[in-house]
Amino acid sequence: MNISSFPGYHGKILQIDLSKANISEKPLMPGVAEEYLGGRGMATRLFFDEIDPICDPLEADNVIVIATSPLIGTHAPTACRGHMVFKSPLTGIIGSPNCGGSWAHAFKSSGYDVLVIKGKSSEPVMIDISPEQVKIIPQAKLWGLDAHETTDRLTADPEKGKEYRILCIGPAGENLVRFSSVMNDKNRAYGRGGPGAVFGSKKLKAIRVSGRRKIFVKDEERYKSGLDQSQYLMRSAPITKRLMRELGTLGLIKLIDIIEMLPHRNFQDNLHRDDDLDKISGETLRKTILEKASACYGCSIACQRRTNVGGKKGEGPEYETVVMTGPNCGIYDLNAIARAHYRCNELGLDTISFGGTLACAMELSEKGYIPKKDWGQMNLSFGNGDILEKMVDLITARKGLGDILAEGSYRLAEHFQHPEYSMSIKKMEIPAYDPRASFTQALGYMTSPTGACHLRGGYAVSLAFFGGTKEIPRFSLLQSPIAIRNMQNLGIIQDSLGICRFTGFAFSTEPWARMASGITGRNFSTARMEEIANRIASLERIFNIKTGIGADEDTLPMRFQQESIIVGEKETRIPEETIVKMRKDYYQARGWDEQGVPRNLQ
Amino acid sequence: MKDKHWKANEALIHLFQTVGRASLLYDIQDSHCGNMVMRWIDERGKERMAITATGSQKGDLEPEHICFPSLKETDFGYYKASSESDIHAKILALEGVNASMHCHTKDLIIDTLDDEKKPSRPEPFYPTDPLGYYHLGGIIPVDWFALPSGSPQMVKVIPDRLSRHPVTLVQAHGAFSKGRTLTEAFFLQCVANNSGYIVRMMKKLDVDVEDLRGKIKSDPHAQFSYPLHEYRIEDDEACQFPKEEELVKEFYKTGARIFESRLSAFHTGSVSIRGVNTMFYAPNASMPREIGGPLLEISLSPENDDTKELEIHKFIYKETNFQAICHCWVPEAEAHAKFRYPGESKALERIIPIDAEGSYLYLVIPVLPPVHDIETFLQLLHDYKVVVVQGGGVWGVGSQSLSEVLHHPSSVREICLYRIGAYERGLDLRKMEPKKAHNW
Structure with missing residues (x-):
């Protein structure tokens, strides 16, 4: 397949076998694109074709597929998101996170639609992808660095005319924490299901991409009619034109409380004091720690929060993070939550599972199922915000009780013989909405x-x-x-x-259908x-x-x-x-x- | 028991009160006009009529405003009863008739006014919409009377007209209808007025109404999507899914809005929401709050006795993932669907909103001819979520909720109203339509 045969795609899959240090390309078959479109669909299909479903997720047999879509590389709003599929070490089933930022766009600009990674390196490596060359480069020096340091190192001193984008893991992934994430642009995460641990198990520290390959649009008029529709509607809808920019996702806190879905103390109840919620609301974040709003590549919604807590800068925290590490742990301290969130991004931890696992540990501790001798120096009581940042470090380093928490809430609760206190389904921690409501x-x-x-x-x-x-x-x-x-x-x-x-x-699928059909020339x-x-x-x-x-x-x-x-x-x-x-x-x-x-x- | 102890039971009072209020809401009465009548058996088994008192306020009836004169002789009951009691008594004497109603159906009245020298014989009114065509038999007789209120001539003529037609009109006064029930008589009044309203809207849009009437007369099936089934007398309080409290509330809320906002005439249209094996279905979607309408749980599989309307619901669900459907006979859309731009002969294929809200919501609304292939219909529903069918109403679909699908006919009505109003003022619609919308 080439550009003229199927616009919107480059028609190429990049395959890397880390065990054999082998790099190859194969064509993206039009049938796969026709039947699975891109992103999650295409990644799932190619993953399914490559993986042994009963493999150990932390062994060489696991396969990682990262796919882009035909919209990426165009001006379609928000079309920057990549999708990663792998077998999850947390759940043992499919892992399928999606991530914004700029990496997926840059990867597609390198001339590929999909990246398939198999095998396992014997030493830490990075993959360097550009239109001219793809390389597997030993990177022992990067092993142990956090995601921010890694990104800084790999983007320093770019070759002339090149702009690098980095996907990498932090120490949590290296240490095979089952809910470790893969970070993009330092603070965007392929978060859920432990993709960081899969990278870590393959000794894959980072993937650097660069390139300027363009996408050919087959039917400009049809594409633009959908683009016009989408832009018109996004400029009109309050959520996409204003609310997310002004309050971020954290603006949802009080709304979710009003509909009585906001979890409290490991989902034991949904009761919160208004003045407690005031301390962690989106409105409070805006008044206290917000520096400015920012956005993913090609996005006008701008829900990201650039924040500053006591001189330390970072991004977020988002709604899910705040609720899971906050009220769900009985904590209403925005600064403590934000610092822990920064640390999760640096070390590469999924904040939802982190909060859910910590809340589970707190309940097990309060009920006496985790003996005090196992607490170490930590007071694992609900409401203790002082331990948040420290717990991120302990889990990442797998030190003391942190080693058991690094396995996620289900294995933690099972370890202490009370799996019923893990608020998880298929071993993945439930996000910040109480299902009973x-x-x-x-x-x-x-x-x-x-x-x-x-x-x-x-x-x-x-x-x-x-x-x-x-x-x-x-x-x-x-x-x-x-x-x-x-x-x-x-x-x-x-x-x-x-x-x-x-x-x-702002709108449903109709404008996307026009854009996808216009770009590809096919009837989507x-x-x-x-x-x-x-x-x-x-x-x-x-x-x-x-x-x-x-x-x-x-x-x-x-x-x-x-x-x-x-x-x-x-x-x-x-x-x-x-x-x-x-x-x-x-x-x-x-x-x-x-x-x-x-x-x-x- | 003495006759002076007139006493309607609570059910009768409730029915008169609710139909009375609904007729005011639908704006086919003024504060004190019109009347409602039902056959009534008194405590001694004597047949009477229950009729509203003369000058009573139909929107605020009290028990004492319902009178029970004899059907067979002049008794004291006639002192207080409507001045048109004699007419109604004769209507009730018609076979199969248990109720009648007289309303000031304003739109129908306006459209049938003339300035001919009297006495004269006015032309009948020929509906151009499917509700009017099928439920009223395609014609509403119109009569001029020298004394157009309770006169002996009316007593003679009106029952005679109603022996052959469901509704008849007294020129410059209002319509009389008969029914097996009072709600049926009310239904016919609403449909008749709706037909008058549609013709008025068409005339505002310079639609060639006479030409259309000619086409309907020669081949109605080419002008209307499908023949309508007759009005069904059903238990309006029947609910086959009472445990789904939230959904029951949603259905009644939706039905009331359809009626009050005149998105579809009383007890017309349909809404549904689907589960995996069954659907919840309101076959009479336009339901005033106090009257309601049947709420049914129906198999998603086709059945032999399915109405055409129900068939379409089931077909949409079979072929798509949509969860909710609303079908309304929006009169403004019915009229607008026949519009042709000045100087253009092409049938309208899309309605382009010229108002801000309409543009935001829809960009364009596709219009299908009365006879169309079902694949095109489904494709348009997929792409636009709402379709106006000439002679077939407004179909809206949604992936989630009744509220979502209710929004479609409601918005379409407004969009059409603004366009009709702009055209009436002589504005150039083509200039007002966003240019981009022609590609949307």
């Missing part, structure tokens, strides 16, 4: 292909707080299965187009994109089934089944019969059998 969100967590993830599982909660006309009943058994399937499909389409979730608050209608989304969802499911999981794992922790919270003055929980009913209906909505096995794709 929305059947749809609960079902999204249950059926997310990656474990409890609000993005891969369908960001249904957004429909409850700024869904606008799409607001849905939160406790409808009839509506939830289709509602979450549709939200998941929208997410799959967005991930496969390399665009940001937040665009969905909205109906076709839904077909593609269904295909990708089924493929992810098949992979997971091949790893050994089944319908029983599509469930919620016992806390959500047995312990009620108050929502709208009513006690609510999600009993087993509701879980079984929603799960069964969801499978049917997907066209899967009663055990959740896809019928239409093998």
Whole structure:
């Protein structure tokens, strides 16, 4: 395939086998692009074709695929996001994070659509990719450096005319922390599921990219009509034109509290004092530590926060980080949370799993299941913000109790013989929305292909707080299965187009369909994109089934089944019969059998 | 029990009150005009009519405003009852008729006014919309009376007209309708006025109404999407999914908005939301808050007795991932769909909003001819989420909620209203439409 045969793609897959130090290229078959579009879809297909599903995620057999989309390299808004797929060391099933920043755009500009990494190096290496050459370079000197230092080293003294972009791990990945992330532009993360540990296990410290290869657009008029639509709508919608720029994602704190979904103390309840929330709100961040708003490549939304705490500069913290390391740990200290967040970015830790695992440790400690002798110098009580930053270091270094926390909340709780205190699904920590306050969100967590993830599982909660006309009943058994399937499909389409979730608050798939069709000259209608989304969802499911999981794992922790919270003055929980009913209906909505096995794709 | 102890049961009072309020909301009465009538059996088993008192406020009826005169003789009940009681008594004598209603159907009245020298025989009114064509039999007789209120001539003529038509119009006064129930009589009044309104809108847009009427007469199936089933007498309080409290509330809320905002005439249109095996379906989407309409749980599989409307819901769900559907007979859209730009002969293919909100929401709204292939219809729903069908109403779909699909007909109505208003003022719509919209 070449540019003229399928515009929007370079038509090339770059394959690197670290065991053999072998670099090769192969053509991207048009059928893969036609049937899986790009990003998440294309990465999943190529991963599925390369991986042994029962491999050890931290051994050479694991495969990492990073894919771009046909929109990347154009002016399509927010089209900068890469998608990474691997077998997760945290969950044992598919890992599938998505990331903004500038790396994916730069990678595509090097002339490739997809990067496939196999094998395992015997020594620390980096991969250097440019249109002229691809190299595997030993980098023992970088091993041990944090993500910021690594990025600085690798971008210093660029060759003339070159601009480097860096994807790298910090010490957490090197030490195989099961929820370590891969960092991009220092502070953007392929966060969930432990991709950092997979890089670390392969002794892959960094991937540096550069290039200026352009994308050819087949049908400019069609592409521009979609582009015009999208820009027009993004300039109009409050969330995309203003709110995220002014308050960032942390502006959601009070909204989520109002709809009674904000977790507290390892999801024990959803009760917070208003003045406590004032201390950590987006409005407070703006007044106290914000330096300026910034954005990913090609994005006008500008949700990023450049912040400064006591002279230390960083980015964030975001909503998920603040809630999971804050109220979910009983902590309402924005400075402490921000410092811990900076440290997570430097060392390469997923902040959601970090917060969820720490909250689990706090509850186990308070209940006496972690003996005080194991606490070391730490007071593992809910509300103790002083330990946040230190715990990031201990987990990264796998020191003392940190070594067990580095395994994630499920293995931690299992280690202390009380797995019921891990608020996780398929061993991945639940993000910052209590599932008891929305059947749809609960079902999204249950059926997310990656474990409890609000993005891969369908960001249904957004429909409850700024869904606008799409607001849905939160406790409808009839509506939830289709509602979450549709939200998941929208997410799959967005991930496969390399665009940001937040665009969905301005418009749905129609402008993207025009842009994708215009760029490629192929018919990527909205109906076709839904077909593609269904295909990708089924493929992810098949992979997971091949790893050994089944319908029983599509469930919620016992806390959500047995312990009620108050929502709208009513006690609510999600009993087993509701879980079984929603799960069964969801499978049917997907066209899967009663055990959740896809019928239409093998 | 003495006759003076007139006492309507609570159900009857409630029905009169709710239909009365609905008729005011739909603006087919003034504060004190019109009347509602039902056949009534008193405590001694004697057949009477229950009729609103003369001059009573139909939007605020009290129990004492309902009178029960004899159907067969003049009794004291006629002192207080409507001045048109004699007409209604004769209407109730028609076979199968249990109720009747008289309303000041303003749009229909306005469209049938003339300045001919009287006495004269006005032309009948021929609806140009599918609701009017199918539910009213394609014609509303119009009569001029020297004394157009409660006169002996009216007593003679109106029941005769209603023996052959569901609705008849007294020129410059209002419509009389018959029904198996009071809600059916009200339904017919709303449909009749809706037809008058559509013709008025078409005339504002310089649509050649007479030419259209000719085409409808010669081949109605070429002008309307599909034949409509007759109005069904159903239990308006029936709800087959009471445990889904949030959804029940959503359905009633949606139905009330459709009715109050005149997105579809009373008990017309349909809305649904789907599950994996069944769908929740309101076959009479336009539901005043107090009257409601049946809420049904229906299999997603096709059934032999499915109406065409229900067939379309099921077909959309079968072929797509959409979760909610709303179909409304938006009168402004019905009229606008027949519009031709001055100097252009081409049928309208898209409605381009000229207002800010409309442009933001839709950019363009596709228009399909009455007869079209279903694949095109689905494709347009995928791409635009809302489609106006000439002679077929407004279809809107959504991936999530009833609220989402309700927004479609509501916005389309406004978009059409602004365009019609601008055209009426002599403004050039082509100049007002965003240029980019022609590629959207």
